[in-house]
Amino acid sequence: MQNFIADLHIHSKFSRATSKNLTSHNLAAWAAVKGISLLATGDFTHPQWMEHIQRELEQEETGLLRLKHNPHLEQEVPWFTGQLSAENLRFILCTEISSIYKKGGKVRKIHNLVFMPHLDAAQRFTSRLGAVGNLHSDGRPILGLDARNLLEMVLETDPQAFVVPAHIWTPWFSLFGSKSGFDRLEDCFEDLSSEIFALETGLSSDPEMNWLWSALDHFTLISNSDAHSGEKLGREANVFSGEMSFSGVRSALQRKKCATNFLGTIEFYPEEGKYFLDGHRKCNVALEPLDTIKVQGLCPECGKQLTRGVLSRIFELSDRQVPIQPENQPHFSSLVPLIEIVSEIVGTGPKAKKTLTMYEQLLRDFGPELDILRITPVEELQKSSKILAESIRRMRQGQVFRHSGYDGEYGRISMFTPQELQEFKHGRMFSFGKNSTTDFGDEVGLRWRRPVTERDKTER
Numbered sequence: 047m048q049n050f051i052a053d054l055h056i057h058s059k060f061s062r063a064t065s066k067n068l069t070s071h072n073l074a075a076w077a078a079v080k081g082i083s084l085l086a087t088g089d090f091t092h093p094q095w096m097e098h099i100q101r102e103l104e105q106e107e108t109g110l111l112r113l114k115h116n117p118h119l120e121q122e123v124p125w126f127t128g129q130l131s132a133e134n135l136r137f138i139l140c141t142e143i144s145s146i147y148k149k150g151g152k153v154r155k156i157h158n159l160v161f162m163p164h165l166d167a168a169q170r171f172t173s174r175l176g177a178v179g180n181l182h183s184d185g186r187p188i189l190g191l192d193a194r195n196l197l198e199m200v201l202e203t204d205p206q207a208f209v210v211p212a213h214i215w216t217p218w219f220s221l222f223g224s225k226s227g228f229d230r231l232e233d234c235f236e237d238l239s240s241e242i243f244a245l246e247t248g249l250s251s252d253p254e255m256n257w258l259w260s261a262l263d264h265f266t267l268i269s270n271s272d273a274h275s276g277e278k279l280g281r282e283a284n285v286f287s288g289e290m291s292f293s294g295v296r297s298a299l300q301r302k303k304c305a306t307n308f309l310g311t312i313e314f315y316p317e318e319g320k321y322f323l324d325g326h327r328k329c330n331v332a333l334e335p336l337d338t339i340k341v342q343g344l345c346p347e348c349g350k351q352l353t354r355g356v357l358s359r360i361f362e363l364s365d366r367q368v369p370i371q372p373e374n375q376p377h378f379s380s381l382v383p384l385i386e387i388v389s390e391i392v393g394t395g396p397k398a399k400k401t402l403t404m405y406e407q408l409l410r411d412f413g414p415e416l417d418i419l420r421i422t423p424v425e426e427l428q429k430s431s432k433i434l435a436e437s438i439r440r441m442r443q444g445q446v447f448r449h450s451g452y453d454g455e456y457g458r459i460s461m462f463t464p465q466e467l468q469e470f471k472h473g474r475m476f477s478f479g480k481n482s483t484t485d486f487g488d489e490v491g492l493r494w495r496r497p498v499t500e501r502d503k504t505e506r
């Protein structure tokens with residue numbers, strides 16, 4: 047059975063703060079560069095984007111869409127000299143809705159993904175939603191619509207349509223966010239809670255962190271890029287096998303027996319996400335959860351309230367000290383974007399010419415980025431670059447250095463010590479592969495051991 051990679055949350059050029067190049071052809075070109083076969087359309091409630099979708103894509107029996115014409119994808123990524131094809135690429139109708147409303151005496155700000163099984167349903171949904179608020183100004187509309195009522199509207203539109211709460215731990219805009227979310231899924235979706243079967247974990251958390259909380263055991267945890275530009279596609283994604291169809295994907299996420307299987311997710315190292323630790327960006331302050339408790343949640347520099355990160359929030363809501371992988375929850379792999387790996391090796395920024403040249407060469411030699419990161423044997427990569435091969439070996443084994451993100455500041459993952467990179471630059475080879483003596487300290491191994499808190503003691 048053929049595996050395929052799906053990125054189910056992206057945006058178009060009609061969403062705020064996105065790249066102006068984000069057309070279906072540009073998305074298709076980057077999907078080919080990355081090795082993605084199923085891509086969200088994003089933003090389908092936006093009138094102009096829907097016009098674009100109808101002009102460029104055609105509906106298939108499977109509930110998915112494909113490009114109508116066979117476009118020259120090469121002109122979308124002019125730096126790439128190889129060949130790209132959209133032959134096997136399909137789109138799934140998906141949009142993100144931002145709900146801002148009052149419930150239980152608090153302002154809630156929650157993002158949800160809405161999936162529609164065909165164009166007709168998408169249009170009916172859009173016309174109903176148009177009565178609630180303005181869909182023109184943003185591809186990700188901001189509405190005063192209670193998330194429960196949004197879900198009801200989706201279910202009434204088509205029995206196959208479904209909702210997935212987006213990046214559930216992001217402090218400002220999510221189901222469990224520390225700033226404006228809920229402590230329980232049921233408080234948000236009430237009587238319709240059982241209609242939710244999947245959750246998007248977001249960049250700053252991975253499935254293992256979510257396994258700390260037994261309340262999430264029966265949900266399928268998915269991951270997507272939430273890309274605002276082509277090059278970010280697939281930075282997180284989902285792996286399926288079998289039939290590529292709307293109902294297949296839906297049933298696989300519900301973990302029903304069907305022609306499609308959900309095999310797990312492709313993840314960021316969560317430390318690389320923007321809201322991993324607690325912190326205050328203006329003061330360059332980042333704190334581990336326990337240290338935040340010590341300073342009572344206030345910035346030690348300026349006294350303002352710290353932005354509570356994802357790790358801390360998960361510790362707060364979870365009920366296990368160590369993660370337990372629920373039965374029939376698949377595993378996942380933690381990756382670093384190839385351009386960042388190359389950037390560390392070459393010693394120039396991710397946008398620099400030198401970096402791009404090596405990135406391009408690797409894509410031509412070994413095929414789509416996600417294959418290089420996940421599958422290509424290290425021995426093959428060695429033929430092209432020894433240090434790149436070593437970097438990818440370390441990444442795959444979790445032997446990485448983690449510089450954690452906080453309060454909107456991305457973290458960084460590196461595979462080498464500055465000294466190793468110096469030695470390499472001067473032509474000396476440091477220890478490689480299994481013989482590597484690099485000390486990663488406690489960076490490797492079980493990361494998410496939740497510290498015992500006062501609450502645990504009183505509950506016992």
Ligand SMILES: [Zn+2]
Nearest residue numbers: 142157212219
């Ligand atoms: Zn969002």
Ligand SMILES: [Zn+2]
Nearest residue numbers: 326329345348
């Ligand atoms: Zn501060």
